[in-house]
Amino acid sequence: MKDQYRLIEFNLNGKDVACMVDCRASLTDMLRNEFRLTSVKKGCEVGECGACNVIIDGECYNSCIYLAVWARGKRIRTLESLLGPNGELSDIQQAFIDETAVQCGFCTPGFIMSAVEILESGKFYTRDQLRKLLSGHLCRCTGYENILNAVEKTMKRRLGMAG
Secondary structure, eight states: OGGGEEEEEEEETTEEEEEEEETTOBHHHHHHHTTOOTTSOOSSSSSSSOTTEEEETTEEEEGGGSBGGGGTTOEEEOGGGGSOTTSOOOHHHHHHHHTTOOSSOSSHHHHHHHHHHHHHTTOOOOHHHHHHHTTTOOOSSSOSHHHHHHHHHHHHHHTTSOO
16 A cells, blocks of 8 residues: 555646655646646546646646656646746737637637647647647537637747737
8 A cells, every 4th residue: 555655756837846646646636636736627537638738848748648656757837837927828828818719718728738839849830730739629619710710820920920
């Protein structure tokens, strides 16, 4: 029974943290239960919907199928990391509002974290490429077009291509 729990140390949203975790726990459960990061949503819990997406060492992962113990030594970012020092929204968060890409909001944090990975690549993607890059997410409300608009406009703005 002693071996069921492990102390792990990692960087969470820019801060070094430590946590005792059950070896069977998902990263989603640890982030929500131990750190109260409720932007990490529990959707399908089998890696199909993308609602739980977080960035681990610069790459998006479904945290529901990523064991918490695997976080040892990693740099993990959640939606909460995007807020400015005075609570101001990042450009991609603001774009989701401006483009009406949010309806119920359940899928939004996962979509935004995937968008962050896309935008931080510094590459230009066509609309079809963006559609494919965001295809690991399920949304029951928006029809996806406004989400694509938000990501595309933010990408173009960051690349100096449009306002």
